[in-house]
Amino acid sequence: MASPTITDLTDRARDIFRLVVEDYLASGQPVGSKALAQSGAVNLSPASIRSVLSELEILGLLAAPHTSAGRMPTESGLRMFVDGIMQVAEPTAEERATIERKLSAPGPIESALEKTSAMLSEISGAAGMVMVPRREPRLAQMRLVALDERRALAVLVGEDGGIENRVLDIGDGLSPADLVEAGNYVTAQLAGRTLAEAARAMQAEIASGRSALGEAARHLVEAGIATWSEDAARRPVLIVRGASNLLDESALTDIERVRSLIDDLENKQSVAELLESAREAESARIFIGAENRLFALSGSSVIASPYRDREGRVVGVLGVIGPTRLNYARVVPIVDFTARSLGRIIG
Template sequence: MSTPPITELTARARDIFRLVVEGYLTSGQPVGSKTLAGSGVNLSPASIRSVLHELEMLGLLAAPHTSAGRMPTDQGLRLFVDGMMQVAEPTPEERAAIESRLGQPGPIEAALTATSAILSELSAAAGVVMVPRREPRLQHLQLVPLAPGRALAVLVGADGGVENRVVELPLGLAPGALEQASNYISAHLSGRTLAEAARAMRAEIAAGQTALDAASRDLVERGLAVWSEDAAQRPVLIVRGQANLLDEGALTDIERVRQLLDDLENRQSVADLLDAAREAEATRIFIGAENRLFSLSGSSVIASPYRDRDGRVVGVVGVIGPTRLNYARLVPMVDFTAQSLGKLIR
C-alpha cells in the first residue's frame, strides 16, 4: 500500500494522527481514544474512533490488539517524519557535550570511538560510526616467494606503514617473474592508491604501453587486488551502547531486541546499510521494514555522512534503535555530530 501524501488527510485526521505518533514516540505504547479525548481534541469519542479507523485503513496506524489503542506503522512514521515533524536543534548542553568529547587529545581513532559513545549516551540507543576506508598510497611493493604457488606481498606505504599478504600464484612461473612484477609496481605505480594503481595499469595495457608479459601482468594484478579485496571484506565499524536497547520497553518485546542485537553482530550488513547514506546530502532515516537488515526487529537507523576538510565523504555516523526513536531530536543531533567529527578529519 502506497503512503498517501499528508495533504490528502483532513485537518482533523492530521491532528489525531500527529497526537497518536507523538504519544507513541514518547511512551512506546499504543494511544487510545480516551487518551486522545483528554488531549484537547474537540471531537466526540465516537468521532475519534472513526478517524482512527480511517487512518488504520490508510495503512498509517495499526492496533496491536483488538482492544488496544493505535500505534503508527512504518509507513505512518515515514509520513510523519517527512511531512509533519518539526526538528529541535541540539541544546547548548548537548552541543558542548559532543564537542568536548570529540575534542579530547589523541589519535583520530579515539575520536571515532568517542563519537559512537556520545551518540549512544545522548540517544539512549546504539551509536555507530563507519570508519573512513583506508587507502594507502604505494611507495614500494615486493613479491617474495614462499612455496610453489604462493608468495608474500610486502607493501610499504607512503606513510611508512608496512603490511603483508599471502598471494596465490600460478604454477610454472618463469624465473625472475616476481622481481619483474615488483619492480614494475614500484617504478610505475608509486604514489598512487591501490585503486588508482590498478586503473593506471589497465590503461597502459589497453594502450599497449607496458613492456610486461602476460605472466607478469597477472602477478601485478594479483599483488594489487589482494589489498582491495581485503578492505572490502573487512569494514571497520564501531558500535557502542547495545545495552541501551535493553530498556524497560524491551521486556515486553524481548524477541525483537534479541533480533536487533543479532543484526548488529553482522558488521558487514550494517556497514552496507550505512554505506547507503554516504552519498546523501543530509541525514537519512531508515524506518523499520524500509531496510531489509532491520525489518524483522522493527528498528530504525538515523545516519549522516561526515566529510573531511576538502568536503569528501569519508564515513558515516548514526544511531540504531527501536522505531519509537525521538526523530525530531536525534536527526539534528546526528547531523551536528557528523559536522563536528568532520572538522577533525584532515
C-alpha cells in the first residue's frame, strides 16, 4: 500500500495526528486517547479519539509499542509530519546572538568548527556534527628536515599559521644541502597556492626542463609531489561532539539501539558520506530512521545543512543526530541559522 499523504486525512484525523506527534516529540512517551481528551485540544470523547487513532494506525502513521499503551508516530508518520504539518519555530533573537557570538570569537577555523559542533549538541540535546571544509589551505613555506638516511620530514606552513608534517621516503644519496635546495624550490613555488596547485606547477616546470634544481633535489621533489598532494579525504573530516547526550533516560530501556548508534558514529567516514548527500540542499535535509541505511538499525534521525563561503560555494556540512523524537520544529531552523553564521565566518 502506498504511503498516505496529508490530503488523505480528514481535518479531524489531521488534528489528532498532529497532537499525538507533538506530544510524543515533547515527552518521548506514547500518547493515549484519555490524555488527548483531557487536554481539551480536541472536542471529542475518548472513544471517538480511539477510533481515529485506530484509523491512523491502520494507515501506518501511528503505532502502539504494546497493548493498552498509547500511540506514537512511525517513521512514515514522522516524515508526513515534517513535510506537511510541522511549523518551525525560528531561533529567538537571544539564540541568534548567542550563536553568532560564540562562532565569531577569535581563533583558528578549527576552533570555530569545534565550537559549532559543541553548540549544536547543547542546543539540540543530541550529538552535533560538523564536516571540515574540503578546502586546502594556501601555503606559505615548506622545510625539509632529515630524520635518518632514508627519511625526511616535510614541514608545511599555511598562510593561516597552521602547520602540517608529512614523512617522506627520500632514498639514498641526498645531502642536507639537497634537502635545503628542494625545500627552497617548493617554497618559491607555493607563493599563496594550495598544495595541489603548487604540485601541478612544479610537475609542469620539471617536465619542461625549466627547473634549475640539481639532480638529487629534482628527484626528491618529483617523488614528494604525490605525497604532498594527497587527497584531503584521508584526513579526519568529521567533528562529533555531545554523543553522551544520546544516553538519556529513554536510552536505558533501549540500550541496544543506543549502542548501535554509538557504533555508527565511530564510523566517521560513513557518517561523513551521509552528510555529503546534503551538500546540494538549499536548506536543512532531514533523514528519519531507516530512510538512511547507516542509521536504520539504531532508528535515529539526522538533520543536516550545508554551509557556504562568502562566494556562495559549499565548503562543508553540519548537523545533529539523535533519536527520531528530536524537536524538529526547533532544531531545523537552528541548524540552518548556524550554517549561515559559520559560512560568514570562514569567508
